[in-house]
Amino acid sequence: MALSRRTFIEHLAVVGGMTLAVAGMEALGFGFASAQTLPPNLTGKGKGTRVVILGAGLAGMTAAYELTKAGYDCQVIEARSFAGGRCQTARKGFTHTDLIGRTQVCDFDEGLYINHGPWRIPYNHRSTLHYTKLFGVALEPFINDNDASYVYYEKGSGPLAGKRVRKGQLANDMRGHAAELMAKAAAKGGLDLPLSKDDRDRFISYLISQGRLSPGTLDYGPNEGRGWDVQHGAGVTPGAGKLSQPYSLSDILGSKAWEAVEPLGEHEQQITMLQAVGGMDHVAKGFEKQVGHLIRYDTEVQKIVQDDRGVEVLFTDKDGKAGSIKADYCVCTIPLSVLKGLDLAVSAPFKDAMADAAYAPVNKIGLQMKRRFWEEDHAIYGGHIYTDIPGVGSMSLPSTGWQGQKGVILGYYAFGSDAVRISMKSPADRAAFAVAAGQKVFPEYAENFETAFSFSWHLAKYNLGGWAEWSEDARARSYAKLCEPDGRIYLAGEHLSYLSGWQAGAIESAWQQIARIHARVNAA
């Protein structure tokens, strides 16, 4: 029987490990997608080898699931009372106390939630999608781009500064103005185009299509792409409707709002994106159903020691009682931000490398609104509101529950020093800040606000940041070192990937490290 492409790739993974599989996929034209679509196939020995896994996030649970399947004897230690790591969803009753001691209990109505951790899955993260399929985690679209959504930039100049504009109109106008300038120059021969006469004509046709130019004059003007002031409709009135006037090129440039209009974001942000139905923590729950019995919750790692024969992890349980676990190997998924403060028996260069990654301050806040005014009054179904208000970054509207009564808006999604500044406020003051910002875009914001739940990852005890941020220098200096084991300790997590902050980074990193352990066990 001939091998199918898929079977062939699986075969490569088995016989040659992941690197060969990657090469095979590339050769077969699969390269566009994630290089790592399937877990390593851990055939061979493994039975009974003890592995202690630190952290029941996606990396830890991936390791536990795959190693257990291969006959390893796994135990997972988790500091929190629940699994998932950063893969969390706040809904009614979810409680969080930050490092400053401020406790919030989420008070959203039943059925409403905010994903304050990961909230979207790129279509090209096949590793994550492998497990959602395997575990039956229901998925639905995440609206990551929306022509109807607003851009609100207030720091620029001119008539569009401090004015909300529809993203689609802004994009249409900028493309149109640029295409007009270019098409006219090309038509006049003013551009030194490296093109044949036929291709030049095709290029001008392309510009006409992209810019919605008038084919005769090459002018950019009112057009159906940017839309109507009075939309076309039935009968004679409104009938054909009344097209709207473009914003001028110089008004758009002055406002700086064009910065928000990027046609194809970074590869991970391209559409289609997906989310878990009912909250992203269903991904974590999918794993937990498989490996929950291996997890020791409410257990804080205090110290990790190792020698030639094994690893010992010393911990304290919920009641402060000390204990320990011995194992042959350790998969440690604790974020570097936290790990570097623990007593860890690794080499000095390894420790230096651990300290080299920065961790991102990240804020999110969910705002429950008593009416979905962004849909009812503004016809915006999902997507992001882009602003230059410091500490806000973007606001986001739910991709689900459309036309329902209430909804939860993501009030800000901010990084860096602005995020730190806002996170120092009390939860009530953070909500007030978010509502005041939203009010600039939506006049219905404040009157509809009911309750908030905010989260700052740099103030979360077992995270101390949203994700690892590798500077180019630090990546060159320290990253590769941490990808190698130190003795019997293997690090795993999004911090050991180029998919910073993505669930796929955690999963694929775990795949690599367990494949290494398995190779070592089999070589022994």
Add this chain to the structure above:
Amino acid sequence: MALSRRTFIEHLAVVGGMTLAVAGMEALGFGFASAQTLPPNLTGKGKGTRVVILGAGLAGMTAAYELTKAGYDCQVIEARSFAGGRCQTARKGFTHTDLIGRTQVCDFDEGLYINHGPWRIPYNHRSTLHYTKLFGVALEPFINDNDASYVYYEKGSGPLAGKRVRKGQLANDMRGHAAELMAKAAAKGGLDLPLSKDDRDRFISYLISQGRLSPGTLDYGPNEGRGWDVQHGAGVTPGAGKLSQPYSLSDILGSKAWEAVEPLGEHEQQITMLQAVGGMDHVAKGFEKQVGHLIRYDTEVQKIVQDDRGVEVLFTDKDGKAGSIKADYCVCTIPLSVLKGLDLAVSAPFKDAMADAAYAPVNKIGLQMKRRFWEEDHAIYGGHIYTDIPGVGSMSLPSTGWQGQKGVILGYYAFGSDAVRISMKSPADRAAFAVAAGQKVFPEYAENFETAFSFSWHLAKYNLGGWAEWSEDARARSYAKLCEPDGRIYLAGEHLSYLSGWQAGAIESAWQQIARIHARVNAA
């Protein structure tokens, strides 16, 4: 109490009719959305006036629902055994016999379906969304754009002709090449830009951002937007991954595939688009729940007569038995393609006008596949495959049921003479044609095909076409005439709107005509 913006607009609609409301909305900055967001408020007399409504499609049921609410005595005559008009969904057991006498019974698995009529709702069609909300029709995203989807053009020349390419990569490369040419010319002063020095710098920044150019050299090259050959991932291998090489400008131009890359489609096609959960016919069912008791099914209109005092509609029922209904007014939603063949007591100029609209030949076919290979093997979640294969137009992948076992693909969505040609084939041959076309794009197509259901609107007895197509001349000559009543007969439907083929056209047309009837009744 101050009027809210919404209340103010409702108020305008009541006191001044729709035209004033439209003006009010424009003045208040609501213009971006549909001009008609709410049904006319039919206050005043109406009680007991008899209205016979011909056709239980969305226009007819909208009229029946609103008029009944206002106290009118409505009866609806429907030729088919079910309501909805073109708002149909084929699922297991759905039966259709076309005008050539070919009968198909849909044999999709339970839970699978194809919307062979309307299948997507623009966010800016507030009239449609008014009723989905009112009737509790659950909505979900319809993926109308997808960076991951393929473009397959075979008629051009060069290495990309007859090769499937990812839409996002194609778009990225075309924008990048164009931005590079333009940015370099602008930087050299080669373009006669109507911009200040500051704006010119901003414009170049915009081009760098849009085209993902190297800021120093203004070159377009491999970039994260177009993606990787080996995607970045965990550890050191693949680690940073390997970026892919852009297609050359002249290869793209030669292939003509750039024609498929339009960044913001016509206004109605912009994202976010919506669909009814479980099939678009749930919109029809929402109406039917309200007005079903007023509908006389399986009843064919034969003749419509009128005089100064009323209208009489003569019909035959299921068993061929003749009957008639008398009423004060008639709202006739029968498509012009069918209506012009009926015995109708209207003026000769009105009849001439009726004959002036062409009707679009439209084909769709649903193909049940036993495995969702487009998701599993190609990572394409929803969206359209664009091709220049005659008779195909586009193929579409489902926006729902992701990661399930089976799925129904829209195998072609084609108009015009190509659609007529394919529709003359037997259902089995149409399926064979669609599968052979799909096989050019997806090697998994034929081996996964299970069963098909095809529909040709020009061969559907009570439609004779997908929608009205008004040429510019015909629109100028005949459209306005048909928007006016002829005696006591008022036409309504998508054919009396500028929203050809959209559900909103049917609804908004009905709104206008019942407002006219009501004004006449109240003026009498």
